Amino acid sequence: VARKSKTSVRAGSRPPRRTARRGAASAPGTARGTRTAAAPAAAPRIARVARGKRPQYFSDPAIDKLLSMTLTLMEELSVTRDRLDTVERLLESRRVLERGKIESFAPDARATAERGARRTAYVDRVLRAAQAELEEVTRRDMPRTEDEVVEAVAS
Amino acid sequence: VADRRPHAVWPEADHDVRARFDFVGALRGQLSRTLMPGMRSVFERRVAPVLAAGPATRRDDFRAIRPLMEAQPAYQFWSALQRRSQELAWEAAIDATEPRLGALTAVARRLAARARRGAGGSLELDPALQVPRYHTAADIHLQPGGYHTEFGSGDVAAGALYDQVLRVYSNGNTGPLNEVFAERLLDFQRAHWPGLRPRRILDMGCGIGNSTLPWARAFRGARVEGIDVAAPQLRYAHARAEALGVPAHFSQRNAESTGFAAGSFDLVVSHIMLHETSRSALPAILRECRRLLAPGGLMLHLEIPRGRDPYEKFMFNWEAWNNNETFAVFLTDLDLAALAVECGFEASSTRCGEFAVTRPPEQRLYSEAAWWKVLEARA
Numbered sequence: 001v002a003r004k005s006k007t008s009v010r011a012g013s014r015p016p017r018r019t020a021r022r023g024a025a026s027a028p029g030t031a032r033g034t035r036t037a038a039a040p041a042a043a044p045r046i047a048r049v050a051r052g053k054r055p056q057y058f059s060d061p062a063i064d065k066l067l068s069m070t071l072t073l074m075e076e077l078s079v080t081r082d083r084l085d086t087v088e089r090l091l092e093s094r095r096v097l098e099r100g101k102i103e104s105f106a107p108d109a110r111a112t113a114e115r116g117a118r119r120t121a122y123v124d125r126v127l128r129a130a131q132a133e134l135e136e137v138t139r140r141d142m143p144r145t146e147d148e149v150v151e152a153v154a155s
Numbered sequence: 156v157a158d159r160r161p162h163a164v165w166p167e168a169d170h171d172v173r174a175r176f177d178f179v180g181a182l183r184g185q186l187s188r189t190l191m192p193g194m195r196s197v198f199e200r201r202v203a204p205v206l207a208a209g210p211a212t213r214r215d216d217f218r219a220i221r222p223l224m225e226a227q228p229a230y231q232f233w234s235a236l237q238r239r240s241q242e243l244a245w246e247a248a249i250d251a252t253e254p255r256l257g258a259l260t261a262v263a264r265r266l267a268a269r270a271r272r273g274a275g276g277s278l279e280l281d282p283a284l285q286v287p288r289y290h291t292a293a294d295i296h297l298q299p300g301g302y303h304t305e306f307g308s309g310d311v312a313a314g315a316l317y318d319q320v321l322r323v324y325s326n327g328n329t330g331p332l333n334e335v336f337a338e339r340l341l342d343f344q345r346a347h348w349p350g351l352r353p354r355r356i357l358d359m360g361c362g363i364g365n366s367t368l369p370w371a372r373a374f375r376g377a378r379v380e381g382i383d384v385a386a387p388q389l390r391y392a393h394a395r396a397e398a399l400g401v402p403a404h405f406s407q408r409n410a411e412s413t414g415f416a417a418g419s420f421d422l423v424v425s426h427i428m429l430h431e432t433s434r435s436a437l438p439a440i441l442r443e444c445r446r447l448l449a450p451g452g453l454m455l456h457l458e459i460p461r462g463r464d465p466y467e468k469f470m471f472n473w474e475a476w477n478n479n480e481t482f483a484v485f486l487t488d489l490d491l492a493a494l495a496v497e498c499g500f501e502a503s504s505t506r507c508g509e510f511a512v513t514r515p516p517e518q519r520l521y522s523e524a525a526w527w528k529v530l531e532a533r534a
Binding site for chain 2: 043044045046047048049050051052053054055057058064067068071072074075078079082083086125128143146148149150152153154155
């Protein structure tokens with residue numbers, strides 16, 4: 001029985017994206033401002049794709065992926081509305097925000113760069129379904145069929 | 156800022172990841188409330204007539220429903236959404252955990268180091284223990300890496316991920332500390348075995364210890380052991396227990412062959428573990444329970460019901476076919492009480508039954524009714 005290999009296979013199959021991660025700078029015990037520094041090479045990565053045969057739900061596998069992406073988009077829109085709501089309520093309560101100024105706002109260079117990085121991470125997550133299929137095809141330790149997994153519990 | 160975490164090893168997510176959890180919870184609640192009940196209509200109108208026209212032997216076979224339902228567009232759509240909701244939950248938990256993993260592992264180490272002066276629990280890992288194939292073949296519940304994979308040295312990631320996703324999976328039904336399984340089994344024990352005063356309790360397949368600690372709280376003074384094959388979950392379980400101030404002793408062992416001396420326990424319990432084993436492991440575990448119990452000792456296994464008619468059986472097995480709970484299919488029509496008797500328990504003291512609980516519609520799973528199943532046997 002081969003035990004699953006640890007991080008190297010999984011981490012190697014993912015595109016590098018550490019610098020774009022939201023929340024990295026606010027991790028407990030992490031100094032502020034590390035976001036722009038070089039990514040720490042030793043930081044552990046958690047696998048993103050579950051081992052096992054992903055069922056195909058629709059006649060065309062492309063529909064499966066499109067639905068996956070649609071759900072991620074739905075999620076992100078919900079998150080964004082929540083965040084916007086948080087910000088607007090906080091600002092309103094402090095009498096900081098004039099809502100009319102939102103319409104005429106233009107981002108500066110730093111804001112543009114930060115938005116770009118966030119967008120990259122976002123697109124990466126939306127495209128997860130396509131990435132998952134590639135891992136199923138390319139990773140040697142992935143089961144090929146459902147029967148293979150059933151056999152593991154049946155014997 | 157107030158710490159809203161249930162305990163010190165819980166990875167507190169930032170605003171947007173919390174909003175993703177909220178979205179997944181809302182999505183799953185909505186799927187349970189709106190689309191899922193419609194699946195019975197799809198079955199009754201489109202699938203049942205096909206089965207009725209076919210051979211009689213297939214009419215009561217939940218497996219025969221699967222290909223017919225999987226050809227129905229409405230089922231395809233609900234099923235694909237349900238699957239995606241599970242994946243989204245893991246993705247959010249991973250994004251909450253990964254940037255904090257080093258810090259969380261350090262917190263867990265600190266809590267473990269001061270355990271003797273803290274709650275008084277312990278942790279014993281066995282690096283030589285072979286993780287069974289029914290855990291390594293596919294990642295149960297779609298948790299990337301399963302229960303056992305380590306992503307860094309001495310890490311607690313698998314535990315942290317499981318803790319967070321269980322809360323989202325159940326849409327809040329598992330309570331703030333994810334203790335609902337043990338609470339329901341304690342209800343059962345109080346109702347059926349009110350005089351029980353165990354001094355040595357074993358929780359098999361304890362994972363993050365969320366079902367271990369309620370037994371330690373209910374029976375203060377008893378020595379409570381939790382065993383599991385997954386080291387990262389046990390590390391998390393130990394730190395979590397110390398953070399919550401409840402003494403429990405966790406060790407890395409396989410429930411099929413624990414290494415404890417015969418007659419070591421007055422009470423052996425497990426919580427939704429049996430359906431995550433295998434055809435050979437299940438009887439081995441029951442035999443081990445029999446061996447571990449002192450004379451008069453009690454075994455209680457909490458399980459998820461597997462449905463009352465062919466349609467419900469098919470729906471409960473959605474998790475088997477789409478959420479990598481593969482062995483659940485084998486359990487569907489298995490007589491657990493008969494198996495326990497084969498494994499050494501007396502027929503007169505062995506029972507397997509269901510008991511009902513109330514549950515709001517957004518927390519219902521595959522059935523209008525809500526109930527648990529318990530296998531009980533006395534040594």
